[in-house]
Amino acid sequence: MPTLTQPEPTPPELSLKAPAEILGLLREIQDQGLVLTLAAPDGGHYSTTLAAIDTDSQNLSFSADRVDRSLHQLIEAGDVVAVAYLDRIKLQFQLANPMLVNGPQGSTLRADLPSEMFRFQRRSAYRVQPLDASAPRATLPHPTSPSQSLYLRILDVSASGVALLAPAELMAQPPWQAGQLIAPVQLQLDRSTQLDLRLRVQHVSQLSGSAGGVQLGCAFDELSALATRDLQRYIDQTQKRRRVLQTR
Numbered sequence: 001m002p003t004l005t006q007p008e009p010t011p012p013e014l015s016l017k018a019p020a021e022i023l024g025l026l027r028e029i030q031d032q033g034l035v036l037t038l039a040a041p042d043g044g045h046y047s048t049t050l051a052a053i054d055t056d057s058q059n060l061s062f063s064a065d066r067v068d069r070s071l072h073q074l075i076e077a078g079d080v081v082a083v084a085y086l087d088r089i090k091l092q093f094q095l096a097n098p099m100l101v102n103g104p105q106g107s108t109l110r111a112d113l114p115s116e117m118f119r120f121q122r123r124s125a126y127r128v129q130p131l132d133a134s135a136p137r138a139t140l141p142h143p144t145s146p147s148q149s150l151y152l153r154i155l156d157v158s159a160s161g162v163a164l165l166a167p168a169e170l171m172a173q174p175p176w177q178a179g180q181l182i183a184p185v186q187l188q189l190d191r192s193t194q195l196d197l198r199l200r201v202q203h204v205s206q207l208s209g210s211a212g213g214v215q216l217g218c219a220f221d222e223l224s225a226l227a228t229r230d231l232q233r234y235i236d237q238t239q240k241r242r243r244v245l246q247t248r
Contacts, residue, residue, distance in 0.1 A: 039179055093117040
């Protein structure tokens, strides 16, 4: 697996209005069991999956927990946007007429089939893997005991975000959801590079292999100018050191 990725140009968002194309993408989301983040303008969010697509009734059904207060707040907000990531593509659409439906098999969130969907090419960035696997780590509040600190290994870092390794047992009941803000966070990249910042969870994915664990992909939230400068310097230095090691 390459340690550096050349960034690609990011085209403008593409508005999709053809029903067949929208339906095809929705079916891919459903078939792959992708997690969707439902978000409201006030910052409220809820993670769900697409349970059913009813083309006859022109509606969608999402998994829902009827006792979850954040879901009820989203429904009351009315202006809800759904976001999912399909490979390197970000898909976004408005959730029209969201309504909680309770039945004998459980609850679902029902909404109209979207008439428009936006597709964004995800921005790539130079991503480096730390040379010293034991040193770089992130310190953040423990998700279930905020007064305690949690230390997670940094898998890789770029100018826009970081991937963290969380133990599988911690994620048995995922404490973090896509769209959630984690703060305060301290990244200790090396002896001279320490960043204090906030992270926004982008995705949570299971890692394969004997070591196992879960990868927590996060974006930097409003990185300061000073932190941006220090981060870029760390990335540049890591790239140079890796090239030197490869030529020996």
